[in-house]
Amino acid sequence: MRLALFDLDNTLLSGDSDFEWGQFLISRGVHDPEAYEAQNRAFYEAYKAGTLDIHRFLEFQLMPLSRHPRKTLDDWHQEFMRTRIQPLIGNKARHLVQEEQERSGLVAIVTATNRFVTAPIAQAFGIDHLVATEPETNTTGEFTGRVTGTPCFREGKIACVNNWLRRLGHVWTDFGETAFYSDSLNDLPLLNHVTHPCAVNPDSTLHGHALAAGWPILDLRHHTP
Numbered sequence: 297m298r299l300a301l302f303d304l305d306n307t308l309l310s311g312d313s314d315f316e317w318g319q320f321l322i323s324r325g326v327h328d329p330e331a332y333e334a335q336n337r338a339f340y341e342a343y344k345a346g347t348l349d350i351h352r353f354l355e356f357q358l359m360p361l362s363r364h365p366r367k368t369l370d371d372w373h374q375e376f377m378r379t380r381i382q383p384l385i386g387n388k389a390r391h392l393v394q395e396e397q398e399r400s401g402l403v404a405i406v407t408a409t410n411r412f413v414t415a416p417i418a419q420a421f422g423i424d425h426l427v428a429t430e431p432e433t434n435t436t437g438e439f440t441g442r443v444t445g446t447p448c449f450r451e452g453k454i455a456c457v458n459n460w461l462r463r464l465g466h467v468w469t470d471f472g473e474t475a476f477y478s479d480s481l482n483d484l485p486l487l488n489h490v491t492h493p494c495a496v497n498p499d500s501t502l503h504g505h506a507l508a509a510g511w512p513i514l515d516l517r518h519h520t521p
Contacts, residue, residue: 300475
């Protein structure tokens with residue numbers, strides 16, 4: 297049996313949903329544009345450089361969710377999907393997902409971006425399983441602004457996948473083949489953990505690593521008009 301795992305941002309998407317969500321909130325007037333955009337861009341640059349402090353970032357990213365009712369957030373997210381995310385989904389990515397769904401026993405998106413932002417995106421790709429950073433909610437379903445469990449980032453992705461497989465009654469050794477598709481140097485721990493790593497739209501560090509290791513390199517980028 298084959299297990300196929302996909303990173304989301306800059307892999308299946310031709311952009312970063314975390315960053316775009318922040319920019320969307322700025323465009324809605326939810327955040328002060330000057331201060332928030334500067335911080336949003338600084339965190340994004342740190343992520344691309346492999347120096348992101350995930351706990352500081354999650355505090356920045358998740359706290360705004362606690363300031364608004366869940367119904368309001370869900371309404372905003374529908375607009376976010378239409379205006380920001382759908383233009384980032386290309387046919388190449390859809391076809392790759394379809395190919396893996398046809399040949400793999402289990403397919404999932406594994407992303408550091410929180411579940412609130414990414415669950416509707418996984419649905420848009422027709423992928424039932426999502427392993428993501430989990431924002432904490434209270435008893436009424438409202439966000440607290442905190443994270444629960446291990447952030448699904450760097451080595452934490454392996455731990456999160458292990459926990460997800462365990463909940464399904466599986467372990468890694470159940471799978472004769474394991475594949476992971478990613479663009480980022482931050483995903484080298486999980487890429488090195490699978491039997492079939494694949495660099496997709498890779499950053500310069502991952503590109504060099506993939507060339508040296510003989511990994512496949514794919515370009516799924518979707519250029520919007």
